[in-house]
Amino acid sequence: MLIVADENIPLLDSFFGDIGEIRRVSGRTMSNADVRDADILLVRSVTRVNRELLESSRVRFVGTTTIGTDHVDLDWLEQAGIRFSAAPGCNANSVAEYVLSVLSLHAERRGLSDWSQLSVGIVGVGNVGGELAHKLERLGFDVRLCDPPRADREEGDQEFVALEEAMKCDVVSLHTPLTREGSHPTFHMIGQAELETLGANQLLINAGRGEVIDSSALLARLDQGNAPTFALDVWEQEPRIHPELVDRVWLATPHIAGYSLEGKVQGTEMIYQALSQFLGLPVRKKAGQFLPEPALSKISFTSSAQEEDAIRIALRACYDPRRDDARLRNVMTGSLEERGAAFDRLRRDYPVRRECSSLKIQLKGTSKSLQDSFRAIGFKLKI
Numbered sequence: 001m002l003i004v005a006d007e008n009i010p011l012l013d014s015f016f017g018d019i020g021e022i023r024r025v026s027g028r029t030m031s032n033a034d035v036r037d038a039d040i041l042l043v044r045s046v047t048r049v050n051r052e053l054l055e056s057s058r059v060r061f062v063g064t065t066t067i068g069t070d071h072v073d074l075d076w077l078e079q080a081g082i083r084f085s086a087a088p089g090c091n092a093n094s095v096a097e098y099v100l101s102v103l104s105l106h107a108e109r110r111g112l113s114d115w116s117q118l119s120v121g122i123v124g125v126g127n128v129g130g131e132l133a134h135k136l137e138r139l140g141f142d143v144r145l146c147d148p149p150r151a152d153r154e155e156g157d158q159e160f161v162a163l164e165e166a167m168k169c170d171v172v173s174l175h176t177p178l179t180r181e182g183s184h185p186t187f188h189m190i191g192q193a194e195l196e197t198l199g200a201n202q203l204l205i206n207a208g209r210g211e212v213i214d215s216s217a218l219l220a221r222l223d224q225g226n227a228p229t230f231a232l233d234v235w236e237q238e239p240r241i242h243p244e245l246v247d248r249v250w251l252a253t254p255h256i257a258g259y260s261l262e263g264k265v266q267g268t269e270m271i272y273q274a275l276s277q278f279l280g281l282p283v284r285k286k287a288g289q290f291l292p293e294p295a296l297s298k299i300s301f302t303s304s305a306q307e308e309d310a311i312r313i314a315l316r317a318c319y320d321p322r323r324d325d326a327r328l329r330n331v332m333t334g335s336l337e338e339r340g341a342a343f344d345r346l347r348r349d350y351p352v353r354r355e356c357s358s359l360k361i362q363l364k365g366t367s368k369s370l371q372d373s374f375r376a377i378g379f380k381l382k383i
Ligand SMILES: NC(=O)c1ccc[n+]([C@@H]2O[C@H](COP(=O)([O-])OP(=O)(O)OC[C@H]3O[C@@H](n4cnc5c(N)ncnc54)[C@H](O)[C@@H]3O)[C@@H](O)[C@H]2O)c1
Pocket: 067, 068, 069, 088, 089, 091, 092, 095, 123, 124, 125, 126, 127, 128, 129, 130, 146, 147, 148, 149, 150, 175, 176, 177, 178, 179, 184, 185, 186, 189, 207, 208, 209, 233, 234, 255, 256, 257, 258, 259
């Protein structure tokens, strides 16, 4: 059995080595010729999976080690009788931790002594938005949820607000998929009109898909007085992103919000499980067995620790988006092609980043409220 896989999927040999022969190819340039004789295709978000790629190939199963599926023509795969599997939720916690770290930086920048004073509007309350809401609510933030498709389905007892309401929060965080059809398409959902409603004290975060914000409208908004602050992890036309936008936003990162090691390995594990089920093979491997010891394993705080400082220190010890921001800004030179290649390189060579659950926090004589906050974020505690 031949498995053609994006060369940047981690642990290909460990998970798939005994299922078939693995041919590694570049996900960005993968072509019909690369996959024609394959039985199984494993991709990431950078490969367009459609008729053009797969017609007259032997492929029977396509797996994407990602949450998003907007790069895949799901209708065509179904018509062609090709089984498809994605990795829902695999890196949801990683994205939630990215947002928490951005919030802690934003609160500090605004001189707030208590970050939970910020109200947060979450747009798109699925795996990522839901995980983020859960953490923020436990941390005492005022959270407003916006998810029209879920509101239409009148699910559960959650209360949803309209986009206009969510956009009134101090921070608005976008976690929708990219959709162009249906009752609530997200393509350019945030355009000139929506951007006009945001004021100078507000922060808009996009860690969903770049095309959810109209970049031209965003650039125009940045030209006006009273512009809000922006933290963008995703961009229109990746990898050839707009350098002026990078220059003008507060935090610019190269689509790595979901790039914790745990998130990546879980993505591979979920596709391994789906493929094993498809082939009728036993599931013997688990993501946990491939996670190495973290480089930083423990931090201690004593009773002198100030709550906000302790949270900041621990969060940023795990993940500080300013490092990714600096790396992206450093490579925004040269031609469009050179910048695009550099954007992809930053993602390919991404340093190991561990989630908060990998860090044990030792607390001596600290308050109950600090302990609760650490637990809400996802740290392991040793009291
Ligand atoms: N930056 C990153 O590294 C990164 C990592 C993971 C996922 N993502 C992106 O984030 C998206 C969300 O991930 P998820 O796991 O939460 O997906 P999900 O499918 O679990 O949830 C998406 C939610 O968005 C809602 N939604 C759809 N259209 C909407 C609209 N017009 N307005 C408001 N809500 C709407 C859906 O009803 C759903 O509840 C993914 O599709 C992917 O594109 C990015």
